[in-house]
Amino acid sequence: NDGSLVSALKTLLFFTILMVTLPIGLYFATKSYVFEASMGMSSNDSYFYAAIVAVVAVHVVLALFVYVAWNEGSRQWREGKQD
Numbered sequence: 216n217d218g219s220l221v222s223a224l225k226t227l228l229f230f231t232i233l234m235v236t237l238p239i240g241l242y243f244a245t246k247s248y249v250f251e252a253s254m255g256m257s258s259n260d261s262y263f264y265a266a267i268v269a270v271v272a273v274h275v276v277l278a279l280f281v282y283v284a285w286n287e288g289s290r291q292w293r294e295g296k297q298d
């Protein structure tokens with residue numbers, strides 16, 4: 216039981232770090248390198264599109280977290296049911 220708690224906390228910590236770093240990193244990377252440098256957009260337009268990329272990244276991370284948590288919970292439930 217302690218092993219499943221540690222596993223759940225590791226999963227939560229991983230997705231928390233991912234939730235903080237990925238959208239912020241993608242925002243600044245896409246604003247600077249993709250939209251302004253490669254596509255030649257103005258600063259105002261690049262803010263808007265980079266924010267859309269960051270919001271999509273948040274939704275992807277949330278969906279992945281729900282998927283992993285659901286599978287981990289159902290796996291633990293199946294193992295507990297067979298005991």
